[in-house]
Amino acid sequence: MTPVDSKSCVAPKKILLATDFSPASEATLPYALTIARHYGSELFVAHVIPPEFADLIAPERAPTIRQEARQFAQQNMERFLSAGREWGVACQPLFGEGVIWDVLQDMIQQQCLDLIVLGTHGRRGLRKLLLGSVAEEVFRMAPCPVLTVGPKTPEIKSMDVRLDHILYPLEFVPDTSDAAAYAISLAEEYHARLTVMKIFAEMVPPPDVNAAVEEPFRHWMDDHIPMESDLRQRASFAPGFGPTAEAILKFAGDRAVDLIVMGVRRLDPIISAHIPNHDTAYEVVRKAPCPVLTAR
Numbered sequence: 001m002t003p004v005d006s007k008s009c010v011a012p013k014k015i016l017l018a019t020d021f022s023p024a025s026e027a028t029l030p031y032a033l034t035i036a037r038h039y040g041s042e043l044f045v046a047h048v049i050p051p052e053f054a055d056l057i058a059p060e061r062a063p064t065i066r067q068e069a070r071q072f073a074q075q076n077m078e079r080f081l082s083a084g085r086e087w088g089v090a091c092q093p094l095f096g097e098g099v100i101w102d103v104l105q106d107m108i109q110q111q112c113l114d115l116i117v118l119g120t121h122g123r124r125g126l127r128k129l130l131l132g133s134v135a136e137e138v139f140r141m142a143p144c145p146v147l148t149v150g151p152k153t154p155e156i157k158s159m160d161v162r163l164d165h166i167l168y169p170l171e172f173v174p175d176t177s178d179a180a181a182y183a184i185s186l187a188e189e190y191h192a193r194l195t196v197m198k199i200f201a202e203m204v205p206p207p208d209v210n211a212a213v214e215e216p217f218r219h220w221m222d223d224h225i226p227m228e229s230d231l232r233q234r235a236s237f238a239p240g241f242g243p244t245a246e247a248i249l250k251f252a253g254d255r256a257v258d259l260i261v262m263g264v265r266r267l268d269p270i271i272s273a274h275i276p277n278h279d280t281a282y283e284v285v286r287k288a289p290c291p292v293l294t295a296r
Contacts, residue, residue, distance in 0.1 A: 010185035012114035016044045016094075018104060018138070021076040024119035027156065028149045029083060031291055032117040034161040035147075036089045038189065044111060045080045046094040047073045048103045070095070087159060101137045108142065116142055119149045120285070136282065139264060145182055145295040148285050163190040167257045169197045169240075169248050169280075170220065179295040180224050183261035186293075188231050195255070196220060199240040199247050213239050245283035253289050260284060264294040 017032040019025035036043040049069045077093050084091030094111075096103035108116070120135035139146040168183035187194040198213055217237035225231055240247030252260055264281040285292045 010182050010189075012039055012041050014044065014111055014113045015041045015115045015117060016046055016104070016107060016111070016113045017080070018046050018048075018116065018118040018134075019080065020047065021073070022119075024149075024151065026119075027153065028117050028119045028147075029080060030156040030159045030161050031147060031149060033083060033087050033089055033159050035115070035117075036084075037087055041089075041114075043084055043089050043091045044094050044107070044113070045077060045084075045091055046096070046104065046107055047077060048100045049073065049095075049097045050100050051098060066097075083159065100134045101141065104138065105141070108144065114144055116144060116146045117149075118146065120151065135285070139281070139285065139294045143296075145178075145293055147291055147293045149291045150285055150288050152287055152289050153291055154289070161258075163192050163258045165193045165195070165255065165257050165259075166190075167195050167197060167248070167252055167255075167260045169199065169244070169260070169262050171263055174223065175220060177263040177295070179261050179263040179293075182293060182295055184224055184231065186259065186261065187234065188229060192234070192258070194231060194235045195238050195251075195257070196235065197238045197240050197248065197251060199242075199244045201242070213237055244280045245287075248280070248284055249287055249289075257290055259291055259293060260288055261293045261295070264296055 015032060015036050017028060032043055073095060081091045081093060094107055116138060118135060118138060135148055139148055166183055166187050183194060196217060221232060238251060240251060281294060
């Protein structure tokens, strides 16, 4: 297989930051601005007024409450636009009303967006009883990569986010995931270390673990990282053992990982909410100590 020219694979020109103006979504702003400034991207800041609140008030009050919601959105949007101006990032506000994912999906298609950035609340994890959360709906269904800042990501005081260590869990060999191209390109762009991780179901490492991982990793490098890239000097392989999500989370916490990049299955969130065992992507996004970039 010819190595991928990974730098050409990731260059987001249009980024969507979805916000409800909560602390969880405020925490995404440094990441959106850092990436937008690095790539010279245009940043769209989107807020959607959902219809659910109308069920909680008297019908005659609905027009007034909706108007107040619009004014609230306009006022809070200025904080995001102001931060963009301060950082020299071109920002454009987007407002919508309706079912949140439906509205965001229209925005994604109309603006031809390359990346979505959003936060998720920790109070109920990612899921609601029947409908699934907005965050899970977006990263499951979006046609472009999604950067999710979860509830366990430490608060960033500065807008200048560093990406020094990127973790890429390798799911299949050979690896045809689009996520690999993003992990490699971001590691090249930010001159970061890249750890490629293969999880073994066994809790105890097999005696020949080094032999089991060295050759697959060499082939993975040859398939994905150009020979002339200095990333080859910063890339390493790490085996993990036990349940996949637990192994990823433990490594990320122990090794000060700044970003996890992983593939995600396209799974309808309503169906996902009824699956007894949460899948790896759900568990990692919900519990990761750093942002998670998912790509289908």
